[in-house]
Amino acid sequence: MKKSLMMAGFLAATTAAAQEKPVLTVYTYDSFVSEWGPGPQVETAFEAECGCDLRFVAAGDGAALLSRVLLEGESTEADVVLGLDTNLTATAAASGLFAEHGQAATEFDLPVDWVDPHFLPYDWGYFAFVYDRTKVADAPTDFEALAASDLTIVIQDPRSSTPGLGLLLWVKAAYGDRAGEIWSALADNIVTVTPGWSEAYGMFLEGEADLVLSYTTSPAYHLIAEGDDTKAAAAFSEGNYLQVEVAGKLAGSDQGELADRFLAFMVTDAFQSVIPETNWMYPAVTPEAGLPTGFETLVIPEKALLVPAADAAALRDTALSEWQTALSR
Amino acid sequence: MADRAQPLSLPLRVGAGAAAALVLALTLGTLGAVLLRAGGASALGAADWAALRFTLTQAFVSAALSVLLAIPVARALARRRFPGRGILITLLGAPFILPVIVAVMGILTIFGRSGLVNDGLAALGFGRISIYGFHGVVLAHVFFNLPLAVRLLLQGWLAIPAERFRLSAALGFRPGDIARHLERPMLRALLPGIFVTIFLICLTSFAVALTLGGGPKATTIELAIYQAFRFDFDLGRAATLAAMQLLLCAIAAGTAMRFSLPSGFGAGLDRPVARWDAGAATLILQDAAVLTLGAAFLLAPLAAIALAGLPQLAGLPAPVWHAALRSLGVALGSTAFALALALPLALAVAQRRRADLLESLGMLPLATSSLILGTGLFLLLRPIASPGDLALPVTALVNATMALPFILRALIPAARDAHEGYGRLADSLGLAGVARLRLLTLPRLRRPLGFAAGLTAALSMGDLGVIALFADGERATLPLQLYRLMGAYRMADAAGAAVLLLALSLGLFWIFDRGGRADADA
Numbered sequence: 135m136k137k138s139l140m141m142a143g144f145l146a147a148t149t150a151a152a153q154e155k156p157v158l159t160v161y162t163y164d165s166f167v168s169e170w171g172p173g174p175q176v177e178t179a180f181e182a183e184c185g186c187d188l189r190f191v192a193a194g195d196g197a198a199l200l201s202r203v204l205l206e207g208e209s210t211e212a213d214v215v216l217g218l219d220t221n222l223t224a225t226a227a228a229s230g231l232f233a234e235h236g237q238a239a240t241e242f243d244l245p246v247d248w249v250d251p252h253f254l255p256y257d258w259g260y261f262a263f264v265y266d267r268t269k270v271a272d273a274p275t276d277f278e279a280l281a282a283s284d285l286t287i288v289i290q291d292p293r294s295s296t297p298g299l300g301l302l303l304w305v306k307a308a309y310g311d312r313a314g315e316i317w318s319a320l321a322d323n324i325v326t327v328t329p330g331w332s333e334a335y336g337m338f339l340e341g342e343a344d345l346v347l348s349y350t351t352s353p354a355y356h357l358i359a360e361g362d363d364t365k366a367a368a369a370f371s372e373g374n375y376l377q378v379e380v381a382g383k384l385a386g387s388d389q390g391e392l393a394d395r396f397l398a399f400m401v402t403d404a405f406q407s408v409i410p411e412t413n414w415m416y417p418a419v420t421p422e423a424g425l426p427t428g429f430e431t432l433v434i435p436e437k438a439l440l441v442p443a444a445d446a447a448a449l450r451d452t453a454l455s456e457w458q459t460a461l462s463r
Numbered sequence: 464m465a466d467r468a469q470p471l472s473l474p475l476r477v478g479a480g481a482a483a484a485l486v487l488a489l490t491l492g493t494l495g496a497v498l499l500r501a502g503g504a505s506a507l508g509a510a511d512w513a514a515l516r517f518t519l520t521q522a523f524v525s526a527a528l529s530v531l532l533a534i535p536v537a538r539a540l541a542r543r544r545f546p547g548r549g550i551l552i553t554l555l556g557a558p559f560i561l562p563v564i565v566a567v568m569g570i571l572t573i574f575g576r577s578g579l580v581n582d583g584l585a586a587l588g589f590g591r592i593s594i595y596g597f598h599g600v601v602l603a604h605v606f607f608n609l610p611l612a613v614r615l616l617l618q619g620w621l622a623i624p625a626e627r628f629r630l631s632a633a634l635g636f637r638p639g640d641i642a643r644h645l646e647r648p649m650l651r652a653l654l655p656g657i658f659v660t661i662f663l664i665c666l667t668s669f670a671v672a673l674t675l676g677g678g679p680k681a682t683t684i685e686l687a688i689y690q691a692f693r694f695d696f697d698l699g700r701a702a703t704l705a706a707m708q709l710l711l712c713a714i715a716a717g718t719a720m721r722f723s724l725p726s727g728f729g730a731g732l733d734r735p736v737a738r739w740d741a742g743a744a745t746l747i748l749q750d751a752a753v754l755t756l757g758a759a760f761l762l763a764p765l766a767a768i769a770l771a772g773l774p775q776l777a778g779l780p781a782p783v784w785h786a787a788l789r790s791l792g793v794a795l796g797s798t799a800f801a802l803a804l805a806l807p808l809a810l811a812v813a814q815r816r817r818a819d820l821l822e823s824l825g826m827l828p829l830a831t832s833s834l835i836l837g838t839g840l841f842l843l844l845r846p847i848a849s850p851g852d853l854a855l856p857v858t859a860l861v862n863a864t865m866a867l868p869f870i871l872r873a874l875i876p877a878a879r880d881a882h883e884g885y886g887r888l889a890d891s892l893g894l895a896g897v898a899r900l901r902l903l904t905l906p907r908l909r910r911p912l913g914f915a916a917g918l919t920a921a922l923s924m925g926d927l928g929v930i931a932l933f934a935d936g937e938r939a940t941l942p943l944q945l946y947r948l949m950g951a952y953r954m955a956d957a958a959g960a961a962v963l964l965l966a967l968s969l970g971l972f973w974i975f976d977r978g979g980r981a982d983a984d985a
Contacts, residue, residue, distance in 0.1 A: 164943075164946075164947065164950070165947060165950040165951060168939070168944075168947035168950070168951060169780065169782040169947075170947065170948070170951035170953060171947075171951065191851060193932070194932070197693040197694065198693055200693075200696075201692055201693045201696060202932075204696060205500065205698075205838065205841070205842070206845070209845075211849070225696060286576070291673060291679070291686075292694070293686065293689060293690040293693075293694045294673075294686065294689050294690070294693070294694075299694075321678075324677075324678060325576065325595060325677070326595045326674060326675065326676070326677045326678065327673060327674075327677070327678045327679065328673065328674050329669065329670045329673050329674065329686075329689075331950070332564070332946060332949035332950050333564060333567070333670070333674055335949075335952070335954075336564075336568060336949060336954055336957075337568075337571065337575075337674075339954055340568065340571060340572065340575065340577070341575075341576070341577035342571055342575050342576050342577065343576070352952070355952040356952075359952070412951075414952065450694075454694075457679070458510065458679045461678040461679050461680070462678070462679050462680040
């Protein structure tokens with residue numbers, strides 16, 4: 135059995151090598167390459183125009199992806215890394231492994247101005263607490279209202295989950311020095327803290343908590359894929375924190391030109407139109423045909439919060455220890 | 464002289480040596496690779512020590528409770544015969560082989576905030592109880608590990624020769640006497656090893672502890688490793704924490720050995736066991752109550768998983784079925800590999816009078832952080848081949864190594880008994896080599912071998928393991944596909960995939976385990 139598996143591995147390796155086409159290796163997070171993510175459609179679309187073989191390599195989530203690239207260092211096979219967010223880009227840029235993207239200025243449809251020499255956004259979303267309209271009549275309108283209510287929430291651990299880290303910076307960005315106080319007030323609302331998004335969202339759907347930390351775009355899945363309009367996201371008056379997902383090319387890539395073409399392709403309709411109904415996020419550049427029907431029902435927060443990438447790295451250690459102290463009591 | 468250990472035969476020495484070397488490479492070797500890449504160890508902070516305290520406390524309580532509760536359940540199973548007993552034994556093993564996320568969901572359906580127990584309490588006018596906290600962590604760990612403890616203890620009970628029960632009946636032993644003369648020596652021999660095994664499993668727990676622990680106070684060492692690795696990008700601290708975990712393992716295994724004594728029942732003629740002592744009505748009632756409670760605790764969450772997923776099963780997307788086939792391949796490969804590793808190790812250990820270093824070595828994989836193992840392996844293999852191409856064979860290999868401690872727990876006592884009981888006879892007959900393996904060793908080990916093979920196959924089937932670090936889009940296993948479904952909001956499909964996974968794992972377990980006791984009356 136093992137032998138035949140190994141044979142299969144070697145065969146796969148040799149057939150890949152036998153093809154004359156150049157190979158572009160893109161490291162990304164696991165849910166991007168899954169059958170239900172954007173990966174398969176993006177691969178087909180790009181290969182149709184690049185005359186190359188686009189190969190995705192998956193590594194956990196955004197943070198795991200960065201650890202993988204840092205681990206491999208200069209010897210990495212990656213030509214492009216796709217799937218970091220602004221909480222990670224400073225560390226990524228500081229590693230010196232990434233080249234400047236060198237793309238012409240693009241008109242991004244982001245709630246914030248985008249200036250970053252290394253990384254280009256491909257999608258974004260607002261973090262938000264998602265609830266069931268039929269069960270929660272009065273959704274909270276800010277963290278203080280949530281903390282004062284009897285509503286229960288399930289959140290993700292910032293140490294092991296990207297949304298968890300987003301929430302940490304959200305509270306920090308909104309409340310600054312009062313962040314610890316907010317967390318103490320929230321402590322009795324928090325049912326539990328999960329290692330990742332999937333556990334938390336699953337628990338919410340099973341009725342373990344009234345609200346779950348997710349995205350304002352989450353209700354779109356239930357509406358479009360399941361015809362269920364009971365889910366809604368709460369816009370907070372402090373503003374909702376943004377997640378901007380980006381890609382960058384590696385300085386040591388031996389396919390620099392292909393990598394540039396991929397980054398240019400990334401902000402075109404062929405890539406961007408796949409995003410809303412696979413990644414369930416907003417595309418960085420709204421496709422010509424607009425967003426899918428159903429997205430117009432989503433709540434749009436009045437204010438978008440985002441800690442600049444350069445500050446995020448410095449802020450998160452303080453924010454984490456405040457979070458830990460408040461919730462460990 | 465029984466005390467003078469026979470020198471091990473050459474093939475045995477080579478086999479055990481190779482197995483030991485592989486275990487060392489995958490545990491200490493991978494840790495070394497990570498340390499080397501990090502450029503040295505880093506100091507630990509106050510939070511790390513807090514994590515250590517929490518980890519030790521919850522692991523100790525979880526292991527103690529699992530073992531204590533397992534004794535009455537295993538005893539009841541050992542002395543009762545009833546229709547459906549075989550199926551019950553197989554089903555009771557299920558929690559141990561479930562992927563964590565699936566099991567946690569099942570537990571929550573029963574014990575969660577809007578679970579069955581709380582709905583029942585509310586209907587009766589009582590307040591709702593919260594599962595989240597230290598007690599929740601312990602409850603979940605008992606749910607996972609009680610089945611393992613029951614099965615290992617049951618092996619111990621079934622290994623007491625029928626002749627001993629016959630003799631005790633002839634001597635007019637009452638249940639108390641049986642407990643003192645037969646059951647306690649058996650427990651004395653097995654419990655320390657089982658306790659340490661479960662202690663070590665709980666030591667490396669991360670998702671269960673965090674999800675049910677209710678917050679960052681339930682931080683375990685494994686979570687601290689995750690934090691060091693992917694939040695702080697501090698490989699050195701991750702490696703230091705992993706080394707601490709291995710050190711704890713060595714101390715725990717060493718302590719267990721000091722307390723472990725061989726039971727020395729001698730050999731029997733393998734007659735069916737008749738229990739003249741168990742006929743009293745109070746005992747029957749007691750066993751019935753124990754089995755009902757145990758089965759309800761372990762099977763209710765499984766039933767919840769099955770009910771949620773069964774309707775989705777037929778409509779599962781094709782990639783899930785492909786992943787299931789891939790996982791079956793990995794599980795079978797892993798099983799073959801694990802047995803090839805475990806058999807020489809177990810036989811070598813059994814031929815020594817007392818437990819020794821080799822036996823502790825077999826426990827090391829238990830305390831190995833899967834993140835460090837995967838990362839280290841990745842660093843070691845990368846210069847040789849593309850990790851994605853090796854994803855499936857590497858997963859099979861790692862799963863086999865991870866199952867080794869459980870296999871050894873099952874095999875070593877039986878191998879020891881076979882050696883004590885028949886070793887001298889076999890020596891005097893000059894029975895050696897393949898003939899000895901075929902005529903003596905394998906038949907004597909048949910039951911634990913079947914159990915071990917089933918356990919490995921099922922564990923491998925359900926383990927997310929290192930595949931997450933190595934896989935690409937096309938080579939997902941069933942557990943990985945399940946996580947991907949959840950990550951894509953497809954919770955209903957994920958529930959269907961969970962049932963498929965549960966069915967395949969249990970099926971594999973049942974086939975192997977059944978094969979191992981084809982001649983048993985059970």
